[in-house]
Amino acid sequence: KGKKLPPGPRGLPILGSLHKLGANPHRDLHQLALKYGPVMYLRLGFVPTVVVSSPQAAELFLKTHDLVFASRPRYQAEKYVSWGQRNLGFAEYGSYWRNMRKLCTLELLSQTKINSFRSMREEELDLLIKLLREAAKDGATVDLSAKVSTLSADMACRMILGKKYMDQDLDEKGFKAVMQEAMHLVATPNMGDYIPYIAALDLQGITKRLKVNHKIFDHFFDKIIDEHMDSDKGEDKTKDFVDVMLGFYGTEESEYRIERPNIKAILMDMLAGSTDTSATAIEWTLSELLKNPRVMKKLQMELESVVGMKRKVEESDLEKLEYLDMVIKESLRLHPVAPLLIPHQSTEDCMVGDFMIPKRSRLIVNAWAIMRDPSAWRDAEKFWPERFEGSSIDVRGREFQLIPFGSGRRGCPGIQLGLTVIRQTVAQLVHCFDWKLPNHILPAYLDMTEKYGLTMPRDNHLLAIPSYRLSL
Numbered sequence: 195k196g197k198k199l200p201p202g203p204r205g206l207p208i209l210g211s212l213h214k215l216g217a218n219p220h221r222d223l224h225q226l227a228l229k230y231g232p233v234m235y236l237r238l239g240f241v242p243t244v245v246v247s248s249p250q251a252a253e254l255f256l257k258t259h260d261l262v263f264a265s266r267p268r269y270q271a272e273k274y275v276s277w278g279q280r281n282l283g284f285a286e287y288g289s290y291w292r293n294m295r296k297l298c299t300l301e302l303l304s305q306t307k308i309n310s311f312r313s314m315r316e317e318e319l320d321l322l323i324k325l326l327r328e329a330a331k332d333g334a335t336v337d338l339s340a341k342v343s344t345l346s347a348d349m350a351c352r353m354i355l356g357k358k359y360m361d362q363d364l365d366e367k368g369f370k371a372v373m374q375e376a377m378h379l380v381a382t383p384n385m386g387d388y389i390p391y392i393a394a395l396d397l398q399g400i401t402k403r404l405k406v407n408h409k410i411f412d413h414f415f416d417k418i419i420d421e422h423m424d425s426d427k428g429e430d431k432t433k434d435f436v437d438v439m440l441g442f443y444g445t446e447e448s449e450y451r452i453e454r455p456n457i458k459a460i461l462m463d464m465l466a467g468s469t470d471t472s473a474t475a476i477e478w479t480l481s482e483l484l485k486n487p488r489v490m491k492k493l494q495m496e497l498e499s500v501v502g503m504k505r506k507v508e509e510s511d512l513e514k515l516e517y518l519d520m521v522i523k524e525s526l527r528l529h530p531v532a533p534l535l536i537p538h539q540s541t542e543d544c545m546v547g548d549f550m551i552p553k554r555s556r557l558i559v560n561a562w563a564i565m566r567d568p569s570a571w572r573d574a575e576k577f578w579p580e581r582f583e584g585s586s587i588d589v590r591g592r593e594f595q596l597i598p599f600g601s602g603r604r605g606c607p608g609i610q611l612g613l614t615v616i617r618q619t620v621a622q623l624v625h626c627f628d629w630k631l632p633n634h635i636l637p638a639y640l641d642m643t644e645k646y647g648l649t650m651p652r653d654n655h656l657l658a659i660p661s662y663r664l665s666l
């Protein structure tokens with residue numbers, strides 16, 4: 195009594211405010227927040243939902259009350275994409291999640307582990323540079339989005355599964371297509387999640403498609419696990435993620451036995467976490483550089499002075515490239531890979547400021563709106579890396595106006611790996627080549643339309659013409 199919910203739209207019977215969300219929910223929720231405020235309450239179907247849209251509000255939910263909001267909602271999809279919430283990303287808050295998070299952070303995503311794959315990353319990037327040099331000789335237009343997506347998938351496969359998989363190894367549709375189908379199915383709002391009474395009807399056919407997709411991955415992972423179990427473990431071989439996970443096979447991580455479904459769920463998490471995310475961030479950064487030739491030139495000058503024109507960029511150069519760091523921060527600010535992070539859920543009733551948030555409310559953090567909040571950022575819509583000059587703001591979730599990796603207990607455990615891949619790839623592509631847009635498109639006219647999903651890439655592929663610039 196006397197405790198009030200945050201303001202928000204009343205909504206329709208049954209649907210609640212679901213009908214207000216169109217093809218770009220991050221923009222729709224931002225419009226609603228302009229009317230109702232940075233902490234807004236709405237019903238999506240039968241699901242009570244809080245939407246947070248300012249840095250101050252994000253701090254309240256992801257820092258002050260982080261523990262209460264550190265769980266995840268249950269989804270129809272979880273049985274299929276996370277082998278029944280056995281992964282990290284969708285697991286409810288509790289001891290299973292804590293154990294898996296510790297295992298992933300210490301064993302798979304530690305700095306030492308990331309470093310052990312350095313030469314592999316350089317090899318893959320070299321292959322791309324070679325291919326682009328050939329294209330440059332012919333003055334050919336390159337589909338940069340496709341090239342970067344393949345690079346990122348190849349790096350992920352080698353690190354996680356031990357080798358690159360040809361498209362047809364997973365399914366006749368191809369590795370990337372099947373992975374993208376999984377991501378797409380998870381991102382598509384399933385009516386059954388919001389209106390549980392109709393879940394069994396599967397009106398959108400999502401569950402049916404999920405079952406097919408699950409079967410493909412289940413077989414694929416079985417094959418990979420069997421191959422790893424049979425293979426000779428040479429002492430000097432860098433252990434991929436399957437090797438590491440198999441080290442825990444059949445053992446008990448506190449009260450949980452690590453069996454095949456747990457390993458498959460974590461492999462899926464790592465693949466999903468490291469393929470589309472880095473590729474999307476690289477694609478947007480290159481887009482902004484092509485759109486802003488002044489910034490491109492300044493970045494090339496930094497590379498020229500730190501690396502020189504006689505060699506390629508090495509990972510050890512990255513820490514000296516301060517302007518590169520600013521460019522990537524600015525790109526992640528304007529183009530967050532996950533614009534609404536991943537939804538959180540509360541585990542108990544909680545007073546946040548003056549508002550009462552009921553137990554099992556879904557929490558959506560509109561990172562996209564927060565990172566363009568004009569009260570937190572001057573000229574918020576402008577791509578201007580210099581805004582970070584002399585500033586201590588980083589992307590690790592300590593400052594709530596810049597949270598592309600989330601913040602708090604559920605913040606991304608793959609930040610270091612993600613940033614390494616993004617920095618190294620952007621630096622190499624910009625150092626080795628000058629780039630121009632095809633068909634005489636003027637930089638200012640480069641289309642920047644987004645395609646909303648769990649990750650948010652460009653709507654149209656980025657096409658550009660390289661010309662080689664090193665004397666090597």
Ligand code: HEM
Binds near residue numbers: 464603607
């Ligand atoms: C550009 C690169 C990346 C970006 C922008 C990114 C962003 C994010 C975001 C926004 C979240 C959700 C945070 C929240 O819910 O509050 C997240 C969670 C997660 N990310 Fe990343 N990520 C990236 C790379 C990676 C990589 C390389 C991996 C692993 C190989 C990874 C694995 C995960 C996992 C497992 C979670 C779930 C954590 C949990 O629920 O406890 N991510 N990431």
